[in-house]
Each structure stands twice: as C-alpha cells, then as structure tokens.
Amino acid sequence: MTIDVEALRENLCHTFCRDVGVVAHGEKTIAVSLPMTGRDGDNFMAYVTEMNAGWRVSDMGSTLMRLSYEHDLAKLLSGARERLYQAVLGESGLAEADGELFIEVARDSLPFGLFALGQGITRVEDLGLWTRPRVESAFYDDLGEIISSIVPAESRTEGYVVPHVPDAENYPVDYFIKTGRRPLYVFGVLNRDKARLTTIILQHLSKYAESFESMIVYADMDDVPKLDSKRLIIAANDIVPSISDRAAIVQKIQHRLAA
Template identity: 40%
Template sequence: MAFDIESLRALLCERLCEDIEVERRPDGELMLRTHFTFPDGDSFPFHLAEAPAGGFRLSDDGHTLMHISYEHDIDSFLTGKRWILLEQVIGENQICYDGGVFYIDTSAERLPESIFNFGQALTRIYDLTFLSRTNVGSTFYDDLATTLESLVGESKIYRDYIPDVPNAEAYSVDYRIEGKNNIPLFVYGILNRDKAHLATIKLAHFHRHNLEFESIIVFRDLAEIQGLDIARLSDVGGEMISSLDSKTYLSRKLEKRVA
C-alpha cells in the first residue's frame, strides 16, 4: 500500500490543530483545550501565560492535585514512595513543581511538543492514584505511618520497636505508641497473608511471656485475608481495622488507648 506522505502530513496537521483550541477566559487568562482528560471525563486544565524568562508557561494551576484530592489523601503523594515516584515523573518529563502547581516553560517553537509532553506528565502523575488499589506494600506502610502520625503525633510513635521479651530482635513491633496507664499500644500493619502469620506469631510470643500491652491490627484489605488466618490473628490480637479507608474508626480506637 502506497502512502501519499504529503497528504497524510496535511491531514494530521489539520486534525491535530482542530483538537487543540485556545480560549480566553473572562478573567483574561488563556486556556488550552485538548483531548487529555481525567478518568471521570474532566479535561486537563492547561493554563497558558508568559514565562518570567520569556516564551510561554504551561501550567495546571494546581488543578491536578486538587482533582486527585477529591478521592485520595493528597498528603500521601508528597511523602514516602509516592513522592519518590512523583519526583521521577517530574524529572523524566522535565516539568517543574512549585507549591502544588505543575508547569513547564517553553519557547513558541517548541510549544506543540511541550503540550503533549505536559499532558503525558499529568497523566502519569494521576496514575499514581492507582497505587492505592494494587499490591504495593511500600506505599501501604508509608500510608499507615502517615495516618498514625496525623492522629496521635509523631513524638508518641516508635517504629520497629523491640519489646522486652526473650529473643526480642526477632519479635519487633511495627509501631509502639505511648498508651494510657503505662500500657503500650502495639500497632501492626497487615499487607498480606504472610504478614498476618508473622503478626500472629509475634503477638502469641508476647502473651506467652506475659508482656502487658494492647494491640490494633490494621489491614490493607481485610477481604483479601480470610478463614483461619483471621481466626488465629483475632485470638492473639486486639482491635482490627479493615483498611486505612476506615480512618475515623481507627481514630476512635486510638483515642481510647493513647495517652
């Protein structure tokens, strides 16, 4: 099949030009309309302004993180593993981040290329939200730590605490929190069945050696861990939280036990 390269080039230019529109808002700002959209159908807001050093600045005006915040905890994007991945996206796409705003400065000649690069970058940034729906253990534990710190304060939390029991190094506690009446609160994050088994063994060891403590077990997703795994863990553990989405419930449990 023979292609008419010039006709194809003209067709692509015509259609691509139709797909990108420049609009002036009532406040005088320029906006670009493209086919880049969020999963709910809302368009990416591309603000167009003069860059401080000349040329153009493409900016999302903070809308990307605001859009993500509708259904997700935005603080989790600015700490831990997600922040590392976010920095990677920023670096690979050569965009900038400042106070919640993503932007890219470009010349007039490179504006078309920058529009597509910026759209690709914002798409990758939004895709980080899917980490909370997949088996990414590193983010679960970061999210758990952030949640605990927000509820009780960082100064009351000891991570990877070594309790006073025989062979203590093998029985570390994910988080020890100062409890009421000098009774410590142990918090375990349960990512999967393996962690459920390990937490069961550790808690049973504490009971055998008459260690005084209370415990809260926080699951990434309780529905994924069923049957005997839950039964054994409930025998030795205390309160159980089905997922980090139950933040209000976790807060009430902590309030009753934290000094």
C-alpha cells in the first residue's frame, strides 16, 4: 500500500488549523489556543505580540501560576529541580521574566515559536510531578542501578546490617560491597537529614565495627548545608559530590574491587 503523502499533509494541516483557536487579546496581542493540554485538561494558551523584528510568544505567567496552586514554587524550583527547570528552558529556547515564559522568533517563524512554547510548558508542568518521595526514589534507584551494573550480585548487599556491632539494626549501611581487602560501605545522601544520619552511622561503626572503608554519593552536594557536609566528610573516607558524575562513582568502586 502506498501512502498518499500530499493528501495526508493536507489532512494534517486542516486538522491542526481546525484545532488552533485564534482570538484578539487586547489591542496588540493575539491569544492562540494550542492543540495541547495540561494536566488539568485545559488547552495551553500562547499570547502573541508583534515586535519590530518578529513575534514574542508568551504564556503570560500561566504555567508557573498553575504550578503554584499545588506547590510552593520556592521549594519546588530549588536544588536539583531548579537546575532541571533551567535546562528545560534552555533546551526549549525559552526565557523567563517575573514568572512569564516566552520566546522571541523571527516574523516567518511563528509556528516554531508556538510549538516551542507548548513543548516547554509541557515539560515545566511535569516538574510538579517530582514530589519529594519521587525525587528520593529516583536518586536511590539511580544509585542502585550504578552499583548493580559493576558489582556482582554475590558481592553486594543493600540495607546491610554490620555484624558484631551493638544495636546494629539501628545503624544500617545503604550498600555493602565485598572487595579484596576491607569491605566498602556506600551511602547515598540526598539531603541534610540523610547527611546527619550517615555521619552518626559512620561514627558508630568506626567505634564498634571491624575495619572498613566508606564512600558517600551525594544527589547534589550543594543541596546539603556546608556544616553538615563538613562533618560527614570528616567521618567518611571518600565522596562523590553528585550522582550525575557516574564515571567517578564507577572508577572509585572499581578501584577498590581490583585491590
């Protein structure tokens, strides 16, 4: 069967045009209803203003306003999610000014500007799905995947309870890795609370456990207060400042496996 490309093109163009609503919005702005919907089921709106060299396509602040109904934006757009937010804007070609997302395009590039805004809005809205439990789950899943990719199952234990240690069940190790020499205890640190807990665990194990080495993998070291990180760095043998530095995690673990 041969596809009639021109007929399909005409049908798609007709359908897209039918689904795009265009109305005046004040004297100098046009409101365009895009054939894309948010999580609330409403169509995204783009507001188009003519400029000397082309068009400014904006959401008029509606995207962040919708997010603010469910989230504290100061907390939502902070740390790793703030960096993801900025990456989304950059990849979509969008800028932000006082909560307004927009893109400026040449006169003959309005369709591109509309699609770029719609795509960017969709990705920014998805940041609202990254609740704290989901962020934690993603971090620990990523750490577990990295470790399991380089350490055989028989040489690793998750949630390890160190033997012959008083109250050992209250001082668990995220990952025990068997090496040719001293065992390696790996801890994932997402936030201040986990940094403090890990410091306490390492201090207890240093006092009562047999000789071991410890390694800390941060989700992002910049998200943990400096004083808490300082205490943890003193207690640990080695650190990786960010889970994104996969190569460093792999290198440090493999170095110990080979010893």
